[in-house]
Amino acid sequence: MAHTISRGMYYFVKRVPKRYASVDPRSRIQLSLKTESPDVAQRKSLIIEERLVAYWEALLAEDHEGAKVHYEAAVNFAEVQGYTYLSLEEVVAEPLGGLLNRIEVIPEGEQSKTVSVVADGLLGGADKPILKVSRLYEEYLDLTPDLLLGKSDDQIRKWKNPRQKAINNLIAVVGDKNVHELSRDDGLKLREWWMDRVVDEGKKPSTANKDFTHLSKIFSTWRDLKQEQLANPFLQLRLAQNDLQDHRPSFSRDWIRTVLLAPDAFGVTNEEAVLVFKILINTGLRPSELLGAKLEHFVLEHDVPHIRVEEYSDGAIKRKLKTRWSEREVPLVGVSLDATKRIVARGGVQTYYLKADRWGALINKAMVERKLKETERHTPYSLRHSFEESMLEAGVDHRLRVELMGHAYNRPKYGEGGSLELKREAISRFAFV
Known part of the structure; x- marks a missing residue:
């Protein structure tokens, strides 16, 4: 690939490789780059060469690919020549000068396949392939x-x-x-x-x-x-x-205290699944956020024990959060802190790591069988709504509520050294112990 300058204007110049001689009758291609800048000429030349090669390869493959390749080759050629591909009806509707310009670009030669694709590209004769x-x-x-x-x-x-x-x-x-x-x-x-x-x-x-x-x-x-x-x-x-109809209800505080936190409420249900449920009670985390946490995200050796919710990449495992606002630190207090200590002692989340659906199905089934649902419409996710309502009833500052829930809000972050203490103090007003 090369570009040359003539009378202050740069041109793209390239010889047609032997590989493509059977599908392109020209020995040499020269196109105006319509620029006087060498940097712009370089960038445009790279793009044109890339599209030319793709166009030639499509022509070579046409006999095997059929209508789709023919259509894409026609579109590609139109772009290489500096035209936007138009349907035949759109070409005819163009001003006469534009139509003549397109016709003049079509090369003369005996290679019928090449001329056909070029003409179709410039005059809109290629049928669009069927896409089911x-x-x-x-x-x-x-x-x-x-x-x-x-x-x-x-x-x-x-x-x-x-x-x-x-x-x-x-x-x-x-x-x-x-x-x-x-x-x-x-x-x-x-x-x-x-x-x-x-x-x-x-x-x-x-x-x-x-x-x-x-x-x-x-x-x-x-x-x-x-x-x-x-x-x-x-x-x-x-x-x-x-x-x-679509609103997901929250558990009442009395129901959480007397039913969900009753001794042996879940019976023989998988211990890890029940511990995860208890961590959600005082944190308001989305189940997927907790079940996507690795062992190092449970920060217990800190003045304010907490869980870090953040994105990470670990080999083939890539953890992405729902929104950028979801990244946050949530203090652990009461029953949630006790349950987290037991999770950490087990080596972190194991059975239900990155398996929120499986966890939800098990807990939901246990809640039905042991009559732990306050109404038929209550689900394990209702704990998140309960946490949010408890914050509201306890008069927690709006900015803190939004940050703890991981909701979008145009706000400055609380300063380092005060954030976790403020959050813990707020949660402690209504936390279950």
Whole structure:
């Protein structure tokens, strides 16, 4: 690759390698870089060469890859020539001068395959390949690897599953059709299907709305990154939600004291699982935060014993938090401190390390069997809501409440040396001992 200057303007210059002589009739390529800056010329030349090689390789592979390769080669060639790929209808709608410019770039030669792809790239003759709905999610993942960076295997599974479920539900309703043929009617059919499930089967509107949110995001992201001119069929389909129906209740303080903390309340339930449950009572941690903690995150040899909630990478294990505000230090007092000491003595969380779902299923089952649920809608996660309500009733400062819960808030951090003491004093006002 090289660039040269002529009359103050830089040009990209490259000979066509022998490997690609069968698919490109030109012996030499020269393109204006439209710049007088050598640094800009260098950067543009690198990009053009990369796209040229990709274009040539696509041409070589065309006989094996079929319509998709032909289409992508056409799009790529248009970009190399300095044009945005347009459909045939869009090319015709362009001003006459623009159309003539595109035609002039098409080379003359006998290699019909090359001329065909070049012409298709500049004049919009390549048909878009069929992309089934079942393949849409895979393409979306290929386009957005950054969304999974830093997540553990369990976090990746939890992230992927609801999105795959939304795709499966769409296919169940409208079939595995070509994504380019998805219409507003398809979105409305899915909404009607969900509406029937909400009315007839008692499904929550929020469950349906998660499908619409995921589908809309997947479709719009894929569309924008692939530069497709398609309307999003999943916008504004959300069902009305009943806040009372979706609200997760908190345990009353009396219920925690007399039932959940009663001697032998959980019977023969796995000891580690019960100790984790007790740690949650006075910390308000998300179960996944506690079960993702390593032994060194339980800081007992400190003036204020506490647990550190933070992201980390340990070989193949990558622990990512829900939000950047989730990183925090939470003091340990009362029953939670006692339970933590026993966890540490066991070598930290073992059986349920990074397995919050498995832990939740076991504890929930034990609560049902031993009648530990205050209502049918109570779950182990209700402890987090109880912790938040206890802080409110105890008059804990708003900034401290937000920081202890790991919620987003535009605030300065408390100074070193005072933060943990302030938090412990606040929790001690309502902690169970």
